[in-house]
Amino acid sequence: xxxxxxxxxxxxxxxxxxxxxxxxxxxxFVEHQALNGIGSSLAAAFEASASRNPAAAEVxxxxxxxxxxxxxxxxxxxxxxxxxxxxxxxxxxxxxxxRLAEGSKLILASALVAGAVIFxxxxxxxxxxxxxxxRAIAILGSALVITVLTGITLDLVASQxxxx
Amino acid sequence: xxxxxxxxxxxxxxxxxxxFAPLSARRLLVLGGIGLILVGMLVGDxxxxxxxxxxxxxVGVSLASAAHAALAGDRPLVxxxxxxxxxxxxxxxxxxxxxxHMIDFGYLALMLAILQPWIAFGESTKRRLAWLFLVGAALLxxxxxxxxxxxxxxxxxxxxxxxxxxADLGGLFVLIATLGLLLGLGKHFRSQVSAPVQDALLLNRSxxxxxxxxxxxxxxxxxxxxxxxxxxxxxxxxxxxxxxILTDMAKGAAANDVGMVDRxxxxxxxxxxxxxxxxxxxxxxxxxxxxxxxxxxxxxxxxLRETWKFRWAYVLIFxxxxxxxxxxxxxxxxxxxxGLADFGGLLVIVALLAMWIGILRYTGQLDAHVGxxx
Numbered sequence: 001x002x003x004x005x006x007x008x009x010x011x012x013x014x015x016x017x018x019x020x021x022x023x024x025x026x027x028x029f030v031e032h033q034a035l036n037g038i039g040s041s042l043a044a045a046f047e048a049s050a051s052r053n054p055a056a057a058e059v060x061x062x063x064x065x066x067x068x069x070x071x072x073x074x075x076x077x078x079x080x081x082x083x084x085x086x087x088x089x090x091x092x093x094x095x096x097x098x099r100l101a102e103g104s105k106l107i108l109a110s111a112l113v114a115g116a117v118i119f120x121x122x123x124x125x126x127x128x129x130x131x132x133x134x135r136a137i138a139i140l141g142s143a144l145v146i147t148v149l150t151g152i153t154l155d156l157v158a159s160q161x162x163x164x
Numbered sequence: 165x166x167x168x169x170x171x172x173x174x175x176x177x178x179x180x181x182x183x184f185a186p187l188s189a190r191r192l193l194v195l196g197g198i199g200l201i202l203v204g205m206l207v208g209d210x211x212x213x214x215x216x217x218x219x220x221x222x223v224g225v226s227l228a229s230a231a232h233a234a235l236a237g238d239r240p241l242v243x244x245x246x247x248x249x250x251x252x253x254x255x256x257x258x259x260x261x262x263x264x265h266m267i268d269f270g271y272l273a274l275m276l277a278i279l280q281p282w283i284a285f286g287e288s289t290k291r292r293l294a295w296l297f298l299v300g301a302a303l304l305x306x307x308x309x310x311x312x313x314x315x316x317x318x319x320x321x322x323x324x325x326x327x328x329x330x331a332d333l334g335g336l337f338v339l340i341a342t343l344g345l346l347l348g349l350g351k352h353f354r355s356q357v358s359a360p361v362q363d364a365l366l367l368n369r370s371x372x373x374x375x376x377x378x379x380x381x382x383x384x385x386x387x388x389x390x391x392x393x394x395x396x397x398x399x400x401x402x403x404x405x406x407x408x409i410l411t412d413m414a415k416g417a418a419a420n421d422v423g424m425v426d427r428x429x430x431x432x433x434x435x436x437x438x439x440x441x442x443x444x445x446x447x448x449x450x451x452x453x454x455x456x457x458x459x460x461x462x463x464x465x466x467x468l469r470e471t472w473k474f475r476w477a478y479v480l481i482f483x484x485x486x487x488x489x490x491x492x493x494x495x496x497x498x499x500x501x502x503g504l505a506d507f508g509g510l511l512v513i514v515a516l517l518a519m520w521i522g523i524l525r526y527t528g529q530l531d532a533h534v535g536x537x538x
Contacts, residue, residue, distance in 0.1 A: 001360075001361075042246065043246040046230050047234070048418075049414040049415070050238060050242050052418055057411075061410060064407070082268075097369070142388070142392055157382075160375075
């Protein structure tokens, strides 16, 4: 097994285990509390409206907004890490069909693994910091994944055409 | 030359036979994995046709009831309505989880099946781990499905019911089996004396396999591009709208403004629909792309005529593109697009079933061959 292929397959397995571990930790220790927070703040907002208390309703809506913002990202991070890990493994298995020099394949594989790690990491960091840095990290990660995948797709299409 | 080609073919067949022996770990994982994906997709299609829209309507009705209760100053009804919303969302969530986990475990089974030659354990250990994986992969989604119906009945715990306990047990089985197989993989890579693994399955470059591989990776790429577009254009707008519409709804209720409440309810329904179709299209095209790529590797096991292998490959790709495209158009074209999306899902299921039957035929031929040899 070549270095690039090994990097993709082992990197994918490690990322899948990391994503599953993160999901397990999240499901056991955080998710129920997060869902309770979302549901209770929304209910509290409407109850405050029923009591004609707009100030309390506004506070409750802000809590809802914050809780939902964090929950959506944390679930996305879990799903994306595992999804990207599966992609790394499948691309790794098929990587011997890519007709590039081994050095170029190693660069592509490294960029794909890096993108698969840092894209969800950037999304996760957004739950701690709403500024531009976490967004930039997420954009960089997704750009790496898309660029490498475009290169691999074009190479596979070219090899498919020449085989036909 | 003819002799050497036939001897190469015979050698490849022998390699296929040895890696796909009766009740071998690879055979269990391939048949079980595709079976899990098939059942998961069927559950998803049934869920989409008979439950999803009805459930979304009930959530909408309960939310409207909460808003109108707030309008009337009726706090107990607000609470009751939100309890209904929670119950409907739990019903929906457990069904989506059943669908997603079955399919994802199926994908994992197929990946583990591909990696079998690199797992440095004896066949009996690999077979036991494969069975453990499949039992867990079936137990978890069935447990998750039953959570909504069983609840906390006869449960020894305060917050977790029997269905959740069995679902978690299934997850534990899958985790143990996966870790066990990965230990075997690690053992292979640590071993300095192991000979390079020759797997005929991955050496095969059949034309239907190439179609599935290229089609699959193109679908994954399309899904990523769509996801990037969604994140850049819609995600933050949707999040801002979600909060502002609900705030307007509550403000309207506090101000006794029925029109504002009703307009907010309508806008909220539209927003949830817009979000749901965009996320579903993104997720489905990537998952179908991965499925096509995985199936590309197993084409040598599909015992069908070459023309039929091509046809099923194209049907799978066509259905895989049709479903997410039509899901995206559901808000504009309503039930027509929804029906076409379900048809796309059905095409994927039929193509997958055909490949699964092809693999079953292949196992039958192998087993008959082994029986004759005896």
